[in-house]
Amino acid sequence: LFWMVLSLDKWFWWHEYWFPPGFTWEDMKESDSISYPKPRDLLHIVPYALLLVGVRYLFQRFIARPLGRKLGVRDKVRLNAPPNPVLETFYGQLISLSKQCDLPTRKVERWFCYRRNQDKPSLTTKFCSLDYTVSLQKPWFWDPRECWVGYPQQPLQHSMYWYYMMELSFALALTFTMAFDVKRKDFKEQMVHHATTIILISYSYCANYLRIGSLVMLLHVSSTALLELTKLLHYLNWRRASHLLFLTFSSVFLVTRLIVFPCRVLYTSFYSSMVSFQPFFGYYFMNALLMVLQLLHVFWASLIIHMLYKFVNGTVYTVHPVHWAQLPAGQHC
Known part of the structure; x- marks a missing residue:
């Protein structure tokens, strides 16, 4: 059994799965002045994720709930089923x-x-379900071709380390709490999204795809913050403001997910990367995960367009919470 595990470990970490031809793990060794991502760093995400779950619980219980009540968020009285x-x-x-x-x-x-x-979540519970975002400004955010300059020997910056650890910990924390969070109609799609997110972030960290990975994460959180704020205003009954923000969120989502992501991120990952190296396993695996994300983008975009069509044409005069449940929540990759 020991030799079987050892053989499996050696096969899993075979350098041809992780780096372009001509590079091995020996090329990624640290020196006094240069640091590279280490797979063992990912062991830190479990305690980080549990810490985030605890912080979220404390925030909801002692800050968000009292604040929501003071702002006028009230739960509907619901009749309990008699024991049977x-x-x-x-x-x-x-x-x-x-x-x-x-x-x-x-x-x-x-x-x-x-x-x-x-079993329905109360309005106060929905009011408390807010996400956070982290944004970094790097050269490759403006020119994606910079993602491949010097790859795979791109030094790990301290800020990039924490950006990855927090994003991956947050994705794992969302997975931990999915059984207790608001149940959504697209539960299966959310599970696929979270699994893809965790695998994508983990693989991009180990294979030093940090630049393209950070670009993907930034595009995703850009619309998530707007969606959470829109929901908050809706639960506060600030209809006009929530409708305006919903239109803003829809525009940002459709532009970033259907235009910027395929035209900039997918293009540079599929084509610009081959200027620096020949296709290898990591090239196909990474792009396959990105394509799964793009399919989910198209799915959620179709729901948003359907909601916009009804809203603009007067079929519905408000965006009901049942519609919010269909939208992507907590996306970070």
């Missing part, structure tokens, strides 16, 4: 239980309605 062990056991299944419970069908339907409302 049989219905509780089979809750969630679309099967008629009227004969088993000896109840009219209408009463069973009403019970399920009450039981469903118990």
